[in-house]
Amino acid sequence: MKKAIILMNMGGPNNLDEVKVFLKNMFNDKYIIGAPQPIRALIGAIIVSKRLEIAKENYRKLGGISPIVGHTKRLVRRLSKIVDADVFYEMRYTYPFAKDILEKVKDYEEIYAIPMYPHYSTTTTKSSWEDLIKVAKNLKIENKIKTIDSYYDNDFYNKAIVERIKEALKDDDSNDFELIFSAHGLTQRTINKGDLYQKHILANVEYAKKELEKQNIRFKKIHMAYQSRLGPMEWLRPYMEDKLKEISSKVIVYPISFTVDNSETLGELVLEYGELAHELGIKDYRVAKAPNHHLYFLEALKEIYEEMKKY
Numbered sequence: 001m002k003k004a005i006i007l008m009n010m011g012g013p014n015n016l017d018e019v020k021v022f023l024k025n026m027f028n029d030k031y032i033i034g035a036p037q038p039i040r041a042l043i044g045a046i047i048v049s050k051r052l053e054i055a056k057e058n059y060r061k062l063g064g065i066s067p068i069v070g071h072t073k074r075l076v077r078r079l080s081k082i083v084d085a086d087v088f089y090e091m092r093y094t095y096p097f098a099k100d101i102l103e104k105v106k107d108y109e110e111i112y113a114i115p116m117y118p119h120y121s122t123t124t125t126k127s128s129w130e131d132l133i134k135v136a137k138n139l140k141i142e143n144k145i146k147t148i149d150s151y152y153d154n155d156f157y158n159k160a161i162v163e164r165i166k167e168a169l170k171d172d173d174s175n176d177f178e179l180i181f182s183a184h185g186l187t188q189r190t191i192n193k194g195d196l197y198q199k200h201i202l203a204n205v206e207y208a209k210k211e212l213e214k215q216n217i218r219f220k221k222i223h224m225a226y227q228s229r230l231g232p233m234e235w236l237r238p239y240m241e242d243k244l245k246e247i248s249s250k251v252i253v254y255p256i257s258f259t260v261d262n263s264e265t266l267g268e269l270v271l272e273y274g275e276l277a278h279e280l281g282i283k284d285y286r287v288a289k290a291p292n293h294h295l296y297f298l299e300a301l302k303e304i305y306e307e308m309k310k311y
């Protein structure tokens, strides 16, 4: 029985020319911009034209390519060594798209689509899944594909989070540090429409805290904040820039929304908020890595896949 796993992620520019493609596709997504067409296209075009140069500059600082690309490819390689399936990845807004990958796997007997998002959101999980299943229907292979909504409660995944926090601590005493779980923001309007994202993020923080307690790792204080706001709307609070103003000691930031590092972790958290932390007089500001290819995260993905096979 030939099996395929497809890791579904948002994507990120493979080069500076792709920044426009990335933003155009993102702001043409009905789950990101709720308005119907042609208003959506108009709003999208305005946001892209405003955002393009700032975004390009951000990606230039990261070497002209989103870190999400390399991390995802490495995860695919490592996962394929420990499962009885061929592993692929597809992206929502940049190459390789759903159609590029489904063409490759259409003759497989079983296809397992695993979101790279541990928390369910209409803007990420649902958007990726609908995009994939639309292509699958065209190819008449939709009955062979299974997916999963969320896995923020997976033990191995939470162990990977704690390992990354320990790595950022190095040999220093956690009691001297505050810890901020930072999540990618979402508009309050999306949450009010019933999006589960915030609920899942907060539950994830509780699971991670339990794992920290289990390992007897104590921080001065543990906080939660949201990064990556865009535009004039109300986003989930507390905002990261406000939270940093409350920090009075050394701090570790853990990027809780993500399974692999990307422009929001290495660009926004490390560079942008790093600069703000410096201006605020925070002497020791550290950003933990996302799970990436940590063995525990590979184990989590393997376990999720094995569970999916049973249903």
Ligand SMILES: C=CC1=C(C)c2cc3[nH]c(cc4nc(cc5[nH]c(cc1n2)c(C)c5CCC(=O)O)C(CCC(=O)O)=C4C)c(C)c3C=C
Residues within 6 Å of the ligand: 010, 011, 012, 013, 032, 051, 055, 066, 067, 068, 117, 121, 123, 124, 184, 185, 186, 187, 197, 228, 230, 257, 258, 261, 262, 263, 264
């Ligand atoms: C404006 C609306 C946006 C919503 C809603 C949103 C939700 C959302 N995004 C992620 C994960 C990632 N977002 C990334 C980049 C990014 N996100 C937005 C906007 C929204 N995201 C923009 C405009 C950008 C581009 C960068 C920029 O211009 O600042 C990335 C990084 C991709 C990369 O290139 O590495 C990720 C990952 C989640 C999890 C989420 C809601 C649950």
Ligand SMILES: [Fe+2]
Residues within 6 Å of the ligand: 184, 228
């Ligand atoms: Fe985003």
Ligand SMILES: [Fe+2]
Residues within 6 Å of the ligand: 227, 228, 229, 264, 268
């Ligand atoms: Fe951002």
